[in-house]
Amino acid sequence: MATPVPAVRDVVTEARRLYEQSFGSSPEVVVCAPGRVNLIGEHTDYNDGFVLPMALALVTVVVGSPDPSQAVTVVTANKDVEEPRRVDFYLPNDGSTLSPGQPGWANYVKGVVQHYRASPLPGFKAVIASTVPLGGGLSSSASLEVAMYTFLQQLQPDDGDKVAKAVACQQAEHSHAGVPCGIMDQLVSVLGQEAHALLIDCRSMEATLVPLSDPSVVILITNSNVRHKLTGSEYPTRRKQCMEAAAILGKRSLRDATLQELEDARGRMDQVTYRRALHVIQEIQRTVQGAEALKRGLYEEFGKLMVDSHNSLRDLYEVSCRELDELVSAAMEVKGVYGSRMTGGGFGGCTVTLLQAHVVDRAILHMQRPWQNNKKKNTARHPTTVEASDP
Numbered sequence: 001m002a003t004p005v006p007a008v009r010d011v012v013t014e015a016r017r018l019y020e021q022s023f024g025s026s027p028e029v030v031v032c033a034p035g036r037v038n039l040i041g042e043h044t045d046y047n048d049g050f051v052l053p054m055a056l057a058l059v060t061v062v063v064g065s066p067d068p069s070q071a072v073t074v075v076t077a078n079k080d081v082e083e084p085r086r087v088d089f090y091l092p093n094d095g096s097t098l099s100p101g102q103p104g105w106a107n108y109v110k111g112v113v114q115h116y117r118a119s120p121l122p123g124f125k126a127v128i129a130s131t132v133p134l135g136g137g138l139s140s141s142a143s144l145e146v147a148m149y150t151f152l153q154q155l156q157p158d159d160g161d162k163v164a165k166a167v168a169c170q171q172a173e174h175s176h177a178g179v180p181c182g183i184m185d186q187l188v189s190v191l192g193q194e195a196h197a198l199l200i201d202c203r204s205m206e207a208t209l210v211p212l213s214d215p216s217v218v219i220l221i222t223n224s225n226v227r228h229k230l231t232g233s234e235y236p237t238r239r240k241q242c243m244e245a246a247a248i249l250g251k252r253s254l255r256d257a258t259l260q261e262l263e264d265a266r267g268r269m270d271q272v273t274y275r276r277a278l279h280v281i282q283e284i285q286r287t288v289q290g291a292e293a294l295k296r297g298l299y300e301e302f303g304k305l306m307v308d309s310h311n312s313l314r315d316l317y318e319v320s321c322r323e324l325d326e327l328v329s330a331a332m333e334v335k336g337v338y339g340s341r342m343t344g345g346g347f348g349g350c351t352v353t354l355l356q357a358h359v360v361d362r363a364i365l366h367m368q369r370p371w372q373n374n375k376k377k378n379t380a381r382h383p384t385t386v387e388a389s390d391p
């Protein structure tokens with residue numbers, strides 16, 4: 001059975017309670033922003049390509065109140081973050097920048113404060129509570145940034161430009177969390193709408209809603225509950241390889257390159273760079289085709305593109321892992337499943353599966369079976385599932 005998604009009002013209640021415990025008063029402002037799942041278009045956003053994410057009912061809530069001083073205190077309810085779970089700092093009043101520091105999670109807050117697009121900001125007290133799993137590839141970080149930005153908008157309104165808001169949140173992640181992410185996560189957290197996916201052109205930042213409300217299909221997210229600790233350099237390395245490939249092809253980014261141009265230049269680049277570029281160029285094409293297929297209700301076609309995307313991420317981009325591959329293979333064995341793939345940056349986290357509504361329970365059981373059979377050998381936590389789109 002899929003884990004039910006907690007209601008936003010329950011998360012708000014939890015945040016309010018912690019606020020009252022921490023500060024002895026009730027918060028004046030309550031905001032939230034969604035996490036997201038990417039249906040197709042992985043590692044294309046930082047190549048100026050297309051992505052097709054959808055916002056989720058998993059959210060980050062921020063509750064709080066302004067403070068007449070320049071003091072900021074933020075408490076997170078999330079027990080998975082590094083300690084301490086409360087931070088205090090002052091807003092600089094001399095134009096100097098707010099430096100990142102410890103604990104790491106607070107840098108997302110500091111970054112958003114730093115890149116906020118209106119001034120002067122008052123100090124504030126705030127509590128964060130979230131149902132987006134941390135580090136699971138569902139963008140807990142972007143939902144935190146966007147929720148925090150929305151909170152600041154209530155304290156000192158900006159001009160309301162939504163794309164500029166997403167860009168400010170992206171800058172926060174670059175400068176303060178040290179993650180050179182693309183724009184997808186923040187844009188879909190700002191612009192996503194219920195019962196729709198969002199086709200985003202990451203170059204122009206144009207976003208087109210793609211209706212996704214057919215009750216006969218479900219989007220299922222399965223969290224492998226593994227996160228392989230690599231050096232942390234895998235993401236920047238992939239980005240660099242893409243930039244190298246684009247430079248060899250004489251293009252501003254891989255968005256501008258064709259498959260023919262890549263084949264013609266194959267002899268001028270090493271094979272790893274070639275494989276990375278091949279994934280990106282094909283994945284951009286798959287994403288545009290996928291959005292069209294979804295619009296027309298061609299689920300078989302969309303499902304095939306999902307599987308092609310997974311195989312490419314596994315073999316060409318090399319960002320999958322055994323657990324994700326097993327979940328995708330298990331999903332694809334179930335009749336009524338259209339397609340399945342890893343989603344998010346990779347090396348753990350979640351898979352996303354498109355399937356017929358009436359086979360959801362069967363698919364969940366089947367995807368969990370390898371873990372049940374291998375309970376003793378497998379130290380990983382049991383995978384968990386949520387339905388992203390309720391029929």
Ligand code: ADP
Nearest residue numbers: 076078105130134135136137138139140141144
């Ligand atoms: P994700 O794919 O979930 O965005 P990241 O590793 O990019 O994964 O970001 C996760 C980080 O974001 C956490 O380690 C933490 O620092 C921060 N974060 C996300 N949600 C919260 C929260 N509710 N409270 C505190 N920090 C959070």
